[in-house]
Amino acid sequence: MKTIDDLIGQGQVAGKRVFVRADLNVPLAGQTITDDGRIRAAVPTITRLAEAGARVIVASHLGRPKGEPDPQFSLAPVAARLGELLSRDGISTAFAADTVGDSARSTVAGLADGQVALLENLRFNAGETAKDDAERGAFADELAALADIYVGDGFGAVHRKHASVYDLPARLPHAAGGLIATEVGVLKKLTEDVTRPYAVVLGGSKVSDKLGVIDHLLEKADRILVGGGMVFTFLKAQGHEVGKSLLQEDQLPVVREYLERAEAKGVEFVLPVDVVGATEFPDLKTQAPSSPVTAAVDAIPADVIGLDIGPESRKLFAAKLADAATVFWNGPMGVFEHPDYADGTRAVAQALIDSPAFTVVGGGDSAAAVRILGFDENAFGHISTGGGASLEYLEGKTLPGLAALEG
Numbered sequence: 001m002k003t004i005d006d007l008i009g010q011g012q013v014a015g016k017r018v019f020v021r022a023d024l025n026v027p028l029a030g031q032t033i034t035d036d037g038r039i040r041a042a043v044p045t046i047t048r049l050a051e052a053g054a055r056v057i058v059a060s061h062l063g064r065p066k067g068e069p070d071p072q073f074s075l076a077p078v079a080a081r082l083g084e085l086l087s088r089d090g091i092s093t094a095f096a097a098d099t100v101g102d103s104a105r106s107t108v109a110g111l112a113d114g115q116v117a118l119l120e121n122l123r124f125n126a127g128e129t130a131k132d133d134a135e136r137g138a139f140a141d142e143l144a145a146l147a148d149i150y151v152g153d154g155f156g157a158v159h160r161k162h163a164s165v166y167d168l169p170a171r172l173p174h175a176a177g178g179l180i181a182t183e184v185g186v187l188k189k190l191t192e193d194v195t196r197p198y199a200v201v202l203g204g205s206k207v208s209d210k211l212g213v214i215d216h217l218l219e220k221a222d223r224i225l226v227g228g229g230m231v232f233t234f235l236k237a238q239g240h241e242v243g244k245s246l247l248q249e250d251q252l253p254v255v256r257e258y259l260e261r262a263e264a265k266g267v268e269f270v271l272p273v274d275v276v277g278a279t280e281f282p283d284l285k286t287q288a289p290s291s292p293v294t295a296a297v298d299a300i301p302a303d304v305i306g307l308d309i310g311p312e313s314r315k316l317f318a319a320k321l322a323d324a325a326t327v328f329w330n331g332p333m334g335v336f337e338h339p340d341y342a343d344g345t346r347a348v349a350q351a352l353i354d355s356p357a358f359t360v361v362g363g364g365d366s367a368a369a370v371r372i373l374g375f376d377e378n379a380f381g382h383i384s385t386g387g388g389a390s391l392e393y394l395e396g397k398t399l400p401g402l403a404a405l406e407g
Protein backbone atom coordinates (compact mmCIF):
# COMPACT_ATOMS: atom_id res chain seq x y z
CA MET A 1 0.00 0.00 0.00
CA LYS A 2 1.43 3.36 -1.05
CA THR A 3 1.56 5.91 1.78
CA ILE A 4 1.71 9.69 1.91
CA ASP A 5 5.42 9.35 2.72
CA ASP A 6 5.86 7.90 -0.78
CA LEU A 7 3.80 10.69 -2.37
CA ILE A 8 5.58 13.46 -0.49
CA GLY A 9 8.99 11.85 -1.00
CA GLN A 10 8.40 11.74 -4.75
CA GLY A 11 7.32 15.40 -4.74
CA GLN A 12 3.87 14.46 -6.01
CA VAL A 13 1.63 16.62 -3.85
CA ALA A 14 2.96 20.18 -4.14
CA GLY A 15 0.41 22.37 -5.94
CA LYS A 16 -1.99 19.41 -6.28
CA ARG A 17 -5.56 19.09 -4.99
CA VAL A 18 -5.36 16.22 -2.51
CA PHE A 19 -8.65 14.72 -1.30
CA VAL A 20 -8.33 13.34 2.25
CA ARG A 21 -11.17 11.01 3.29
CA ALA A 22 -11.08 11.34 7.08
CA ASP A 23 -13.45 10.07 9.77
CA LEU A 24 -14.50 13.18 11.66
CA ASN A 25 -17.65 11.51 12.99
CA VAL A 26 -17.37 12.95 16.50
CA PRO A 27 -19.96 12.79 19.27
CA LEU A 28 -22.06 15.97 19.52
CA ALA A 29 -24.42 17.32 22.16
CA GLY A 30 -26.40 19.76 20.02
CA GLN A 31 -23.68 21.82 18.31
CA THR A 32 -21.04 21.04 20.94
CA ILE A 33 -18.35 18.45 20.25
CA THR A 34 -18.09 16.32 23.38
CA ASP A 35 -14.87 14.61 22.29
CA ASP A 36 -12.56 15.81 19.51
CA GLY A 37 -10.34 12.71 19.42
CA ARG A 38 -11.13 11.83 15.81
CA ILE A 39 -10.38 15.39 14.68
CA ARG A 40 -7.05 15.41 16.51
CA ALA A 41 -6.25 12.01 14.99
CA ALA A 42 -6.86 13.40 11.49
CA VAL A 43 -4.64 16.47 11.89
CA PRO A 44 -1.14 15.00 11.36
CA THR A 45 -1.88 13.71 7.83
CA ILE A 46 -3.63 16.95 6.83
CA THR A 47 -0.78 19.05 8.22
CA ARG A 48 1.89 16.97 6.48
CA LEU A 49 0.15 17.33 3.14
CA ALA A 50 -0.45 21.06 3.58
CA GLU A 51 3.16 21.61 4.62
CA ALA A 52 4.26 19.72 1.51
CA GLY A 53 2.38 22.31 -0.56
CA ALA A 54 -0.84 20.41 -1.28
CA ARG A 55 -4.26 22.07 -1.56
CA VAL A 56 -6.01 19.77 0.89
CA ILE A 57 -9.69 18.87 0.53
CA VAL A 58 -10.95 17.11 3.65
CA ALA A 59 -14.19 15.12 3.59
CA SER A 60 -16.05 13.02 6.18
CA HIS A 61 -19.44 11.74 7.20
CA LEU A 62 -21.09 12.71 10.48
CA GLY A 63 -23.85 10.57 11.99
CA ARG A 64 -26.38 8.85 9.79
CA PRO A 65 -28.42 11.48 7.88
CA LYS A 66 -30.78 10.14 5.25
CA GLY A 67 -28.96 11.11 2.02
CA GLU A 68 -30.01 14.76 2.09
CA PRO A 69 -28.92 17.87 3.99
CA ASP A 70 -29.96 17.82 7.64
CA PRO A 71 -28.66 20.70 9.81
CA GLN A 72 -28.26 18.58 12.94
CA PHE A 73 -25.56 16.59 11.11
CA SER A 74 -23.70 19.57 9.64
CA LEU A 75 -19.91 19.43 9.88
CA ALA A 76 -19.87 23.16 10.77
CA PRO A 77 -18.84 22.56 14.42
CA VAL A 78 -16.14 20.17 13.17
CA ALA A 79 -14.89 22.79 10.69
CA ALA A 80 -14.51 25.27 13.55
CA ARG A 81 -12.52 22.82 15.68
CA LEU A 82 -10.39 21.57 12.76
CA GLY A 83 -9.67 25.19 11.83
CA GLU A 84 -8.57 25.91 15.37
CA LEU A 85 -6.21 22.91 15.49
CA LEU A 86 -4.71 23.58 12.05
CA SER A 87 -4.25 27.29 12.76
CA ARG A 88 -1.71 26.26 15.42
CA ASP A 89 0.42 25.04 12.51
CA GLY A 90 -0.31 28.26 10.61
CA ILE A 91 -2.72 26.53 8.22
CA SER A 92 -5.98 28.20 7.21
CA THR A 93 -9.19 26.17 6.79
CA ALA A 94 -12.26 27.02 4.74
CA PHE A 95 -15.64 25.27 5.01
CA ALA A 96 -17.83 24.51 2.01
CA ALA A 97 -21.60 24.57 2.55
CA ASP A 98 -22.10 21.50 0.33
CA THR A 99 -20.12 18.44 -0.76
CA VAL A 100 -19.95 18.59 -4.56
CA GLY A 101 -22.03 21.67 -5.41
CA ASP A 102 -21.22 25.31 -6.19
CA SER A 103 -19.87 26.00 -2.72
CA ALA A 104 -17.52 22.99 -2.80
CA ARG A 105 -16.26 23.83 -6.30
CA SER A 106 -15.62 27.50 -5.56
CA THR A 107 -14.05 26.78 -2.16
CA VAL A 108 -11.65 24.27 -3.72
CA ALA A 109 -10.90 26.62 -6.63
CA GLY A 110 -10.01 29.32 -4.09
CA LEU A 111 -7.43 27.20 -2.26
CA ALA A 112 -3.81 28.27 -2.38
CA ASP A 113 -1.00 25.75 -1.90
CA GLY A 114 -0.84 24.73 1.76
CA GLN A 115 -4.46 25.61 2.52
CA VAL A 116 -7.27 23.31 3.62
CA ALA A 117 -10.98 23.08 2.75
CA LEU A 118 -13.47 20.89 4.61
CA LEU A 119 -16.50 19.78 2.59
CA GLU A 120 -19.98 19.41 4.12
CA ASN A 121 -21.15 15.96 5.29
CA LEU A 122 -20.65 13.31 2.57
CA ARG A 123 -23.86 11.55 3.68
CA PHE A 124 -25.96 14.58 2.71
CA ASN A 125 -25.72 12.90 -0.72
CA ALA A 126 -27.64 9.68 -1.34
CA GLY A 127 -24.87 8.45 -3.66
CA GLU A 128 -22.38 8.19 -0.80
CA THR A 129 -24.03 5.18 0.85
CA ALA A 130 -26.05 3.82 -2.11
CA LYS A 131 -26.13 0.04 -2.52
CA ASP A 132 -26.31 0.48 -6.30
CA ASP A 133 -22.81 0.58 -7.83
CA ALA A 134 -23.79 3.03 -10.57
CA GLU A 135 -25.38 5.48 -8.13
CA ARG A 136 -22.32 5.38 -5.87
CA GLY A 137 -20.07 5.64 -8.92
CA ALA A 138 -21.85 8.73 -10.18
CA PHE A 139 -21.29 10.46 -6.84
CA ALA A 140 -17.66 9.31 -6.82
CA ASP A 141 -17.26 10.90 -10.27
CA GLU A 142 -18.44 14.22 -8.84
CA LEU A 143 -16.00 13.94 -5.93
CA ALA A 144 -13.17 12.96 -8.30
CA ALA A 145 -13.74 16.12 -10.34
CA LEU A 146 -12.70 18.16 -7.29
CA ALA A 147 -9.28 16.54 -6.81
CA ASP A 148 -6.05 15.23 -8.38
CA ILE A 149 -4.98 12.71 -5.71
CA TYR A 150 -6.84 10.63 -3.08
CA VAL A 151 -5.59 9.91 0.44
CA GLY A 152 -7.55 7.42 2.53
CA ASP A 153 -7.20 8.19 6.23
CA GLY A 154 -10.68 7.61 7.73
CA PHE A 155 -9.90 4.35 9.48
CA GLY A 156 -13.26 4.39 11.34
CA ALA A 157 -15.09 4.09 8.01
CA VAL A 158 -12.88 1.67 6.02
CA HIS A 159 -15.42 -1.14 6.58
CA ARG A 160 -18.05 0.82 4.62
CA LYS A 161 -18.42 0.22 0.89
CA HIS A 162 -19.25 3.88 0.35
CA ALA A 163 -18.47 6.18 -2.57
CA SER A 164 -15.79 8.25 -0.83
CA VAL A 165 -14.21 5.18 0.77
CA TYR A 166 -14.35 2.58 -2.00
CA ASP A 167 -15.24 4.06 -5.39
CA LEU A 168 -13.31 7.32 -5.30
CA PRO A 169 -9.80 5.82 -4.83
CA ALA A 170 -10.39 3.76 -8.00
CA ARG A 171 -10.75 7.04 -9.90
CA LEU A 172 -7.62 8.87 -8.67
CA PRO A 173 -3.98 8.11 -7.87
CA HIS A 174 -4.22 7.07 -4.21
CA ALA A 175 -2.32 6.43 -1.00
CA ALA A 176 -2.93 5.68 2.68
CA GLY A 177 -2.61 8.42 5.27
CA GLY A 178 -0.64 8.16 8.50
CA LEU A 179 -3.61 7.25 10.70
CA ILE A 180 -4.60 4.25 8.62
CA ALA A 181 -0.98 3.08 8.54
CA THR A 182 -0.73 3.28 12.36
CA GLU A 183 -4.09 1.62 13.03
CA VAL A 184 -3.41 -1.27 10.68
CA GLY A 185 0.06 -1.72 12.17
CA VAL A 186 -1.31 -2.22 15.70
CA LEU A 187 -4.34 -4.32 14.79
CA LYS A 188 -2.26 -6.59 12.59
CA LYS A 189 -0.43 -7.75 15.71
CA LEU A 190 -3.74 -8.87 17.22
CA THR A 191 -4.46 -11.04 14.20
CA GLU A 192 -1.01 -12.61 14.13
CA ASP A 193 0.26 -13.41 17.61
CA VAL A 194 -2.09 -12.77 20.49
CA THR A 195 -0.80 -13.42 23.97
CA ARG A 196 -3.36 -15.48 25.90
CA PRO A 197 -5.69 -15.36 27.72
CA TYR A 198 -7.32 -13.11 25.10
CA ALA A 199 -10.47 -11.35 26.31
CA VAL A 200 -12.82 -9.34 24.13
CA VAL A 201 -15.35 -6.91 25.60
CA LEU A 202 -18.31 -5.97 23.40
CA GLY A 203 -21.02 -3.40 24.00
CA GLY A 204 -22.47 -0.30 22.39
CA SER A 205 -25.61 0.22 20.37
CA LYS A 206 -24.73 -0.87 16.79
CA VAL A 207 -25.93 -4.34 17.67
CA SER A 208 -26.89 -5.68 14.24
CA ASP A 209 -23.59 -4.41 12.80
CA LYS A 210 -21.47 -6.06 15.42
CA LEU A 211 -23.13 -9.29 16.54
CA GLY A 212 -21.70 -11.14 13.56
CA VAL A 213 -18.13 -10.64 14.70
CA ILE A 214 -18.77 -13.10 17.54
CA ASP A 215 -18.87 -15.88 14.98
CA HIS A 216 -15.19 -15.23 14.35
CA LEU A 217 -14.28 -14.39 17.94
CA LEU A 218 -15.42 -17.85 19.01
CA GLU A 219 -12.41 -19.15 17.07
CA LYS A 220 -9.96 -16.60 18.47
CA ALA A 221 -10.86 -15.36 21.95
CA ASP A 222 -10.69 -17.23 25.25
CA ARG A 223 -13.31 -15.04 26.91
CA ILE A 224 -16.05 -12.80 25.53
CA LEU A 225 -17.63 -10.24 27.87
CA VAL A 226 -20.85 -8.65 26.68
CA GLY A 227 -22.48 -5.46 27.95
CA GLY A 228 -24.12 -2.37 26.43
CA GLY A 229 -27.14 -2.56 24.17
CA MET A 230 -25.91 -5.85 22.75
CA VAL A 231 -26.40 -7.78 25.95
CA PHE A 232 -30.19 -7.88 26.01
CA THR A 233 -30.37 -10.17 22.99
CA PHE A 234 -28.09 -12.55 24.93
CA LEU A 235 -30.15 -12.30 28.12
CA LYS A 236 -33.36 -12.91 26.18
CA ALA A 237 -31.74 -15.88 24.44
CA GLN A 238 -31.01 -17.30 27.89
CA GLY A 239 -34.69 -17.00 28.76
CA HIS A 240 -34.70 -13.70 30.69
CA GLU A 241 -37.25 -10.95 30.14
CA VAL A 242 -35.53 -7.68 29.18
CA GLY A 243 -38.33 -5.13 29.56
CA LYS A 244 -38.08 -2.30 27.03
CA SER A 245 -34.33 -2.74 26.44
CA LEU A 246 -32.70 -2.76 23.03
CA LEU A 247 -33.44 -6.18 21.53
CA GLN A 248 -32.50 -7.76 18.22
CA GLU A 249 -35.37 -10.23 18.11
CA ASP A 250 -34.41 -11.69 14.71
CA GLN A 251 -30.93 -12.53 15.99
CA LEU A 252 -32.09 -14.69 18.90
CA PRO A 253 -31.46 -18.02 17.09
CA VAL A 254 -27.99 -16.81 16.06
CA VAL A 255 -27.15 -15.78 19.61
CA ARG A 256 -28.42 -19.11 21.00
CA GLU A 257 -26.11 -20.87 18.56
CA TYR A 258 -23.18 -18.68 19.71
CA LEU A 259 -23.85 -19.59 23.33
CA GLU A 260 -23.98 -23.32 22.50
CA ARG A 261 -20.87 -23.21 20.34
CA ALA A 262 -18.96 -21.31 23.04
CA GLU A 263 -19.79 -24.00 25.55
CA ALA A 264 -18.69 -26.75 23.19
CA LYS A 265 -15.42 -24.96 22.42
CA GLY A 266 -14.63 -23.91 25.99
CA VAL A 267 -14.88 -20.22 25.19
CA GLU A 268 -16.23 -18.38 28.21
CA PHE A 269 -19.13 -15.98 27.71
CA VAL A 270 -19.34 -13.47 30.54
CA LEU A 271 -22.75 -11.80 30.77
CA PRO A 272 -23.96 -9.33 33.40
CA VAL A 273 -25.76 -10.65 36.47
CA ASP A 274 -27.51 -7.33 37.10
CA VAL A 275 -28.40 -4.19 35.16
CA VAL A 276 -29.21 -0.55 35.84
CA GLY A 277 -32.13 0.90 33.93
CA ALA A 278 -34.99 3.36 33.95
CA THR A 279 -38.54 3.62 32.64
CA GLU A 280 -37.53 6.53 30.37
CA PHE A 281 -34.41 6.99 28.23
CA PRO A 282 -32.35 9.70 30.01
CA ASP A 283 -32.20 13.21 28.56
CA LEU A 284 -28.61 13.44 27.32
CA LYS A 285 -28.92 17.05 26.25
CA THR A 286 -30.03 18.50 29.62
CA GLN A 287 -28.37 15.73 31.66
CA ALA A 288 -31.39 16.05 33.97
CA PRO A 289 -31.23 13.58 36.86
CA SER A 290 -33.12 10.38 36.05
CA SER A 291 -34.51 7.62 38.29
CA PRO A 292 -32.19 4.64 37.88
CA VAL A 293 -33.20 1.24 39.19
CA THR A 294 -30.96 -1.79 39.65
CA ALA A 295 -32.31 -5.25 38.90
CA ALA A 296 -30.94 -8.77 38.74
CA VAL A 297 -31.05 -10.10 35.17
CA ASP A 298 -33.83 -12.55 36.09
CA ALA A 299 -35.99 -9.72 37.48
CA ILE A 300 -35.89 -6.88 34.92
CA PRO A 301 -39.26 -5.09 35.25
CA ALA A 302 -41.42 -5.02 32.09
CA ASP A 303 -41.37 -1.20 31.88
CA VAL A 304 -37.59 -0.79 32.31
CA ILE A 305 -34.99 0.00 29.63
CA GLY A 306 -31.61 -1.52 30.51
CA LEU A 307 -29.03 1.28 30.31
CA ASP A 308 -25.91 -0.06 32.07
CA ILE A 309 -24.44 -3.16 33.65
CA GLY A 310 -25.07 -3.33 37.39
CA PRO A 311 -22.68 -3.18 40.39
CA GLU A 312 -22.24 -6.97 40.74
CA SER A 313 -21.56 -7.26 37.02
CA ARG A 314 -18.88 -4.57 37.22
CA LYS A 315 -17.03 -6.63 39.84
CA LEU A 316 -17.49 -9.78 37.76
CA PHE A 317 -16.19 -8.09 34.58
CA ALA A 318 -13.19 -6.61 36.42
CA ALA A 319 -12.31 -10.07 37.80
CA LYS A 320 -12.57 -11.62 34.33
CA LEU A 321 -10.23 -8.98 32.91
CA ALA A 322 -7.68 -9.03 35.74
CA ASP A 323 -5.71 -12.03 34.46
CA ALA A 324 -6.09 -11.47 30.72
CA ALA A 325 -2.92 -10.96 28.71
CA THR A 326 -4.62 -9.25 25.75
CA VAL A 327 -7.88 -7.30 25.81
CA PHE A 328 -9.80 -5.78 22.91
CA TRP A 329 -12.76 -3.60 23.90
CA ASN A 330 -15.40 -2.11 21.62
CA GLY A 331 -18.65 -0.54 22.74
CA PRO A 332 -19.55 1.26 25.97
CA MET A 333 -21.16 -0.88 28.69
CA GLY A 334 -24.00 1.59 29.05
CA VAL A 335 -25.35 4.99 28.12
CA PHE A 336 -22.21 6.60 29.52
CA GLU A 337 -23.26 10.01 28.16
CA HIS A 338 -25.49 10.33 31.24
CA PRO A 339 -23.76 10.15 34.65
CA ASP A 340 -26.38 7.73 36.05
CA TYR A 341 -25.37 5.09 33.47
CA ALA A 342 -21.60 5.61 33.15
CA ASP A 343 -20.36 3.37 35.98
CA GLY A 344 -20.23 0.15 33.95
CA THR A 345 -18.09 1.77 31.25
CA ARG A 346 -15.94 3.40 33.94
CA ALA A 347 -15.42 0.03 35.65
CA VAL A 348 -14.31 -1.68 32.43
CA ALA A 349 -11.93 1.18 31.58
CA GLN A 350 -10.44 0.96 35.09
CA ALA A 351 -10.15 -2.83 34.83
CA LEU A 352 -8.18 -2.45 31.59
CA ILE A 353 -5.86 0.03 33.23
CA ASP A 354 -5.36 -2.21 36.27
CA SER A 355 -4.70 -5.31 34.21
CA PRO A 356 -1.16 -6.06 32.99
CA ALA A 357 -2.67 -6.97 29.60
CA PHE A 358 -1.96 -5.32 26.26
CA THR A 359 -5.17 -3.36 25.84
CA VAL A 360 -6.81 -2.00 22.70
CA VAL A 361 -9.91 0.19 22.89
CA GLY A 362 -11.70 0.73 19.58
CA GLY A 363 -14.65 2.82 18.45
CA GLY A 364 -15.72 6.42 18.19
CA ASP A 365 -17.84 6.28 21.31
CA SER A 366 -15.66 3.89 23.29
CA ALA A 367 -12.59 6.08 22.77
CA ALA A 368 -14.64 9.17 23.57
CA ALA A 369 -16.03 7.53 26.72
CA VAL A 370 -12.57 6.77 28.02
CA ARG A 371 -11.52 10.41 27.65
CA ILE A 372 -14.81 11.97 28.75
CA LEU A 373 -14.74 9.84 31.92
CA GLY A 374 -11.31 11.29 32.65
CA PHE A 375 -8.99 8.36 31.94
CA ASP A 376 -5.50 8.97 30.60
CA GLU A 377 -5.39 7.77 26.97
CA ASN A 378 -1.77 6.79 27.47
CA ALA A 379 -2.77 4.22 30.08
CA PHE A 380 -4.12 1.99 27.29
CA GLY A 381 -2.01 0.06 24.79
CA HIS A 382 -3.79 1.57 21.80
CA ILE A 383 -6.92 3.61 21.31
CA SER A 384 -8.31 2.97 17.85
CA THR A 385 -10.52 5.49 16.08
CA GLY A 386 -12.60 2.65 14.59
CA GLY A 387 -15.00 0.28 16.34
CA GLY A 388 -16.79 -1.60 13.55
CA ALA A 389 -13.69 -1.16 11.38
CA SER A 390 -11.32 -2.69 13.92
CA LEU A 391 -13.73 -5.56 14.67
CA GLU A 392 -14.01 -6.38 10.97
CA TYR A 393 -10.25 -6.08 10.55
CA LEU A 394 -9.74 -8.54 13.42
CA GLU A 395 -12.28 -10.83 11.74
CA GLY A 396 -9.91 -11.01 8.77
CA LYS A 397 -12.51 -9.53 6.45
CA THR A 398 -11.50 -7.59 3.35
CA LEU A 399 -12.26 -4.00 4.23
CA PRO A 400 -13.42 -2.02 1.18
CA GLY A 401 -11.50 1.10 2.14
CA LEU A 402 -8.22 -0.78 2.59
CA ALA A 403 -8.65 -2.98 -0.47
CA ALA A 404 -9.27 0.14 -2.57
CA LEU A 405 -5.98 1.65 -1.41
CA GLU A 406 -4.06 -1.50 -2.27
CA GLY A 407 -5.24 -1.63 -5.85
Ligand SMILES: Nc1ncnc2c1ncn2[C@@H]1O[C@H](COP(=O)(O)OP(=O)(O)O)[C@@H](O)[C@H]1O
Pocket residue numbers: 203204205206207227228229230246306307308330331332333334335336337362363364365366367386387388
Ligand atom coordinates in the same frame (compact mmCIF):
# COMPACT_ATOMS: atom_id res chain seq x y z
N1 LIG B 1 -28.00 -0.44 27.08
C1 LIG B 1 -27.90 0.45 26.10
N2 LIG B 1 -29.01 0.88 25.43
C2 LIG B 1 -28.91 1.79 24.44
N3 LIG B 1 -27.75 2.35 24.03
C3 LIG B 1 -26.64 1.96 24.67
C4 LIG B 1 -26.64 1.00 25.71
N4 LIG B 1 -25.37 0.84 26.14
C5 LIG B 1 -24.60 1.65 25.41
N5 LIG B 1 -25.33 2.34 24.53
C6 LIG B 1 -24.89 3.39 23.57
O1 LIG B 1 -23.99 2.84 22.66
C7 LIG B 1 -23.38 3.94 21.98
C8 LIG B 1 -22.05 3.54 21.40
O2 LIG B 1 -22.22 2.41 20.56
P1 LIG B 1 -21.30 2.10 19.31
O3 LIG B 1 -21.45 3.18 18.30
O4 LIG B 1 -21.63 0.71 18.89
O5 LIG B 1 -19.83 2.14 19.94
P2 LIG B 1 -18.45 2.63 19.29
O6 LIG B 1 -18.68 3.99 18.65
O7 LIG B 1 -17.48 2.67 20.40
O8 LIG B 1 -18.11 1.60 18.26
C9 LIG B 1 -23.28 5.04 23.02
O9 LIG B 1 -23.85 6.22 22.49
C10 LIG B 1 -24.10 4.51 24.22
O10 LIG B 1 -24.99 5.46 24.78
Ligand SMILES: O=C(OP(=O)(O)O)[C@H](O)COP(=O)(O)O
Pocket residue numbers: 023025063064156157160206362363364365385386387388389
Ligand atom coordinates in the same frame (compact mmCIF):
# COMPACT_ATOMS: atom_id res chain seq x y z
O1 LIG C 1 -18.45 5.82 14.30
C1 LIG C 1 -18.11 4.98 13.46
O2 LIG C 1 -18.02 3.65 13.73
P1 LIG C 1 -17.91 3.02 15.23
O3 LIG C 1 -19.08 3.51 16.07
O4 LIG C 1 -18.00 1.54 14.97
O5 LIG C 1 -16.58 3.43 15.80
C2 LIG C 1 -17.66 5.36 12.07
O6 LIG C 1 -17.61 6.77 11.90
C3 LIG C 1 -18.57 4.72 11.02
O7 LIG C 1 -19.88 5.24 11.14
P2 LIG C 1 -21.12 4.36 10.64
O8 LIG C 1 -21.22 3.16 11.58
O9 LIG C 1 -22.33 5.28 10.75
O10 LIG C 1 -20.84 3.94 9.22
